[in-house]
Amino acid sequence: xxxxxxxxxxxxxxxxxxxxxxxxxxxxxxxxxxxxxxxxxxxxxxxxxxxxxxxxxxxxxxxxxxxxxxxxxxxxxxxxxxxxxxxxxxxxxxxxxxxxxxxxxxxxxxxxxxxxxxxxxxxxxxxxxxxxxxxxxxxxxxxxxxxxxxxxxxxxxxxxxxxxxxxxxxxxxxxxxxxxxxxxxxxxxxxxxxxxxxxxxxxxxxxxxxxxxxxxxxxxxxxxxxxxxxxxxxxxxxxxxxxxxxxxxxxxxxxxxxxxxxxxxxxxxxxxxxxxxxxxxx
Amino acid sequence: xxxxxxxxxxxxxxxxxxxxxxxxxxxxxxxxxxxxxxxxxxxxxxxxxxxxxxxxxxxxxxxxxxxxxxxxxxxxxxxxxxxxxxxxxxxxxxxxxxxxxxxxxxxxxxxxxxxxxxxxxxxxxxxxxxxxxxxxxxxxxxxxxxxxxxxxxxxxxxxxxxxxxxxxxxxxxxxxxxxxxxxxxxxxxxxxxxx
Numbered sequence: 001x002x003x004x005x006x007x008x009x010x011x012x013x014x015x016x017x018x019x020x021x022x023x024x025x026x027x028x029x030x031x032x033x034x035x036x037x038x039x040x041x042x043x044x045x046x047x048x049x050x051x052x053x054x055x056x057x058x059x060x061x062x063x064x065x066x067x068x069x070x071x072x073x074x075x076x077x078x079x080x081x082x083x084x085x086x087x088x089x090x091x092x093x094x095x096x097x098x099x100x101x102x103x104x105x106x107x108x109x110x111x112x113x114x115x116x117x118x119x120x121x122x123x124x125x126x127x128x129x130x131x132x133x134x135x136x137x138x139x140x141x142x143x144x145x146x147x148x149x150x151x152x153x154x155x156x157x158x159x160x161x162x163x164x165x166x167x168x169x170x171x172x173x174x175x176x177x178x179x180x181x182x183x184x185x186x187x188x189x190x191x192x193x194x195x196x197x198x199x200x201x202x203x204x205x206x207x208x209x210x211x212x213x214x215x216x217x218x219x220x221x222x223x224x225x226x227x228x229x230x231x232x233x234x235x236x237x238x239x240x241x242x243x244x245x246x247x248x249x250x251x252x253x254x255x256x257x258x259x260x261x262x263x264x265x266x267x268x269x270x271x272x273x274x275x276x277x278x279x280x281x282x
Numbered sequence: 283x284x285x286x287x288x289x290x291x292x293x294x295x296x297x298x299x300x301x302x303x304x305x306x307x308x309x310x311x312x313x314x315x316x317x318x319x320x321x322x323x324x325x326x327x328x329x330x331x332x333x334x335x336x337x338x339x340x341x342x343x344x345x346x347x348x349x350x351x352x353x354x355x356x357x358x359x360x361x362x363x364x365x366x367x368x369x370x371x372x373x374x375x376x377x378x379x380x381x382x383x384x385x386x387x388x389x390x391x392x393x394x395x396x397x398x399x400x401x402x403x404x405x406x407x408x409x410x411x412x413x414x415x416x417x418x419x420x421x422x423x424x425x426x427x428x429x430x431x432x433x434x435x436x437x438x439x440x441x442x443x444x445x446x447x448x449x450x451x452x453x454x455x456x457x458x459x460x461x462x463x464x465x466x467x468x469x470x471x472x473x474x475x476x477x
Contacts, residue, residue: 013407038384040376040404045388080388226357226373226385255357255370255385 014046018057022046025064030071032145033208034078036232042078049077076148080227084165085120085158085179087222088254089172092128094274096173099249100132103217109138112216112243114207115224116142119153119200120166125220126196127182131175135199141214143205153202156192163190207236212243219244223253234260241266246282251275289464290477292438296414298361299324299475300405302398302428304331304420306448308340310468311418312347315366317476320349324414325361327377329369329401331394331420341368357385369396376404392424402428411436416471417462418442420452430461440474443467 014022019042023034034042050060053073063070086092103109109129113122122142129138144150158166163183170179183190205213207224219240225233237260240250250267252275258264267277299322303311311328318326332340344366345352352366353359361367361381369375374386374397391397398417402425405413415432417425419442433439441462444450456462466474 038376038378040378040384040407041386041388043407044376044386044400044404080386082387082389223385223387226387230358253357253387255355255373257356259358 086169092173114221297412300415302425303418306419326366398425399428406435413437416440419447421449423455426455
């Protein structure tokens with residue numbers, strides 16, 4: 001397209017062809033497939049990593065091929081790891097009133113937080129379960145493609161600055177007491193109580209290439225689909241559908257919806273606004 | 283004012299109107315949404331800074347006042363003409379080349395999420411010279427870089443006159459880097475958009 005050529009010569013940005021080249025290279029060398037990632041975001045993240053690491057397009061290609069340690073750093077910068085405890089407080093209210101009463105009927109509650117990043121969502125859910133008295137019979141798996149953030153998740157230590165935001169979210173979620181009741185203060189940070197970590201496990205899982213590893217009553221995958229094109233979303237919906245027990249719940253981010261006509265029929269909408277779904281059939 | 287032919291031609295040739303505003307811009311944006319004709323034949327995107335978790339009625343207010351249908355953007359929504367899209371709080375909104383929206387929760391820019399820069403820059407990649415973008419009152423520098431990118435792509439770029447803005451910093455930042463084709467007062471902007 002003529003317009004595109006003009007753009008590419010007048011700006012520093014990566015061209016569509018350069019982005020495709022990087023996608024192919026990463027797929028070949030590292031087996032990691034970015035082909036069906038939302039392109040506009042991917043371009044921003046690639047441009048950002050080049051800026052932060054002060055790399056030209058050619059430097060970036062060279063490092064991706066020749067520097068074995070670089071790929072993890074690259075992956076950490078490309079994937080978005082921004083998360084909060086009790087992000088979207090109204091969502092947690094809805095889970096409390098619409099999902100937990102249902103989960104209480106199960107003998108064991110297994111939850112999968114897919115794309116858990118540094119663990120904030122896993123611990124938010126752990127607190128909800130704790131308040132409902134389900135800690136003993138529940139287990140939360142947090143997975144992510146990124147090993148660096150998983151290390152953070154296992155620690156469960158967050159800065160005071162972050163905790164301040166999380167505590168505000170906690171209040172807005174209408175929960176009793178204070179979020180700090182669940183933390184032990186360190187110097188400039190706070191650690192989640194070990195009692196809440198007991199029934200959690202963090203491990204590497206790639207939604208694009210890995211398969212089913214357990215059966216769950218609840219799968220939470222929030223603000224992950226926004227980075228994927230709808231075709232890839234559909235593929236992952238299939239993985240989630242197969243991983244859920246009959247009548248199991250799937251929750252997506254507040255601005256994400258099931259786009260696939262096929263899977264719209266496979267899930268019942270429990271709360272439209274907060275994107276809470278329940279599996280139909282087995 | 284008498285609109286010069288160049289500006290009104292470029293406005294009429296646009297497929298999408300991008301409105302960026304921060305502190306001091308709400309009343310203007312609300313007014314614009316009201317005066318836009320329902321048969322505009324363009325999509326309208328409103329990118330406005332606001333506090334996260336602030337359970338505002340902004341979307342409702344816009345919807346009630348507008349002649350066109352108004353929606354708060356969901357991820358992967360297709361962009362249709364004669365629709366006003368409100369960028370959601372606590373996400374960045376990007377525009378894809380297939381004329382759909384993609385959301386992003388990454389780091390705030392200029393302490394802002396939504397970032398006007400991000401929406402503008404991605405719009406330049408998708409629409410090239412087919413945008414009209416206007417940057418209004420605000421107390422930081424968000425939007426200036428994005429407006430420059432749109433200008434370089436050939437889109438029509440306008441900054442609100444700093445003397446006319448409640449908070450002049452944002453349009454001034456755009457003017458300082460020569461990102462605006464035109465610097466107009468609110469009344470002139472209304473006249474253009476109604477033309």
